Ligand SMILES: Nc1ncnc2c1ncn2[C@@H]1O[C@H](COP(=O)(O)O)[C@@H](OP(=O)(O)O)[C@H]1O
């Protein structure tokens with residue numbers, strides 16, 4: 259029985275509305291305006307607006323729940339952010355039932371500033387995961403998860419550009435993925451409320467496995483992944499895809515392994531880049547760890563500061579995968 263039925267319904271609605279924001283922006287703005295954040299990642303009007311929409315919907319149902327969201331309004335509150343602010347304002351109000359004034363809008367985005375931690379209920383939100391994929395018209399995901407005492411209880415992801423059936427890549431697109439701890443993993447189309455249970459593929463040998471990784475080589479070492487794949491005897495080419503759509507693909511059996519291999523010593527993964535995806539894969543029969551085979555620890559704040567990289571695979575082949583990951587990365 260679902261423990262978080264109300265949260266599940268609200269999260270699904272929030273993610274669907276935010277996905278609509280993203281689709282609308284992509285259609286309307288040919289030259290997507292972006293500003294560059296300190297970490298050099300692009301942020302578009304859609305990232306801010308999607309965060310405003312989700313935070314507003316969450317606040318309406320759960321006013322006391324803190325939110326750890328990726329975006330903040332530092333760059334929007336200054337004079338140079340005026341034009342972008344106005345665009346975000348009108349876009350957000352075109353989606354929400356009740357219009358917000360500009361101050362309420364900025365405050366809604368900033369409700370995502372919670373530092374996180376090991377105690378209590380909190381949501382974590384990536385309004386657009388894979389902003390680079392979004393800008394290229396490829397894969398991206400709106401990712402929302404509920405944490406209680408540092409453990410993920412619920413994850414909902416909206417993937418507007420992901421084919422409903424990976425075997426029909428030019429067919430209908432737009433998938434929603436839902437996982438609740440202990441309740442399994444589910445997929446539905448944007449166009450229907452019917453949910454289908456998903457499971458990882460039941461491969462009989464690692465030689466048949468396929469793996470996925472980031473499009474961006476700066477986010478995950480393609481070279482190390484190629485070495486690992488070769489040592490495992492994997493011959494299929496990597497599936498390169500932006501965002502947590504990789505977790506979704508693995509969870510529904512389109513791929514069997516997801517490798518995120520550190521490219522720098524100083525990078526800490528953000529919790530919103532993994533929370534909903536990690537739960538989805540676990541509920542679909544997979545194992546998620548870091549390169550040291552440590553479980554991801556979501557209780558330490560906004561980042562996974564005690565983890566390095568991410569290794570995801572079907573539980574049947576996990577021990578083989580992690581052994582070779584460590585052979586390649588740790589004995590360099
Ligand atoms: N050096 C790095 N290593 C790993 N991830 C990084 C990184 N620099 C940025 N990222 C994260 O990679 C995410 C995209 O992942 P992927 O490559 O799997 O699509 C970005 O999310 P956003 O697009 O939400 O900013 C960002 O948080």
Ligand SMILES: [Mg+2]
Pocket residue numbers: 299300328389
């Ligand atoms: Mg970003």
Ligand SMILES: [Mg+2]
Pocket residue numbers: 384386387388530531
């Ligand atoms: Mg992200």
Ligand SMILES: [Mg+2]
Pocket residue numbers: 305328384385386387388389
């Ligand atoms: Mg993002």
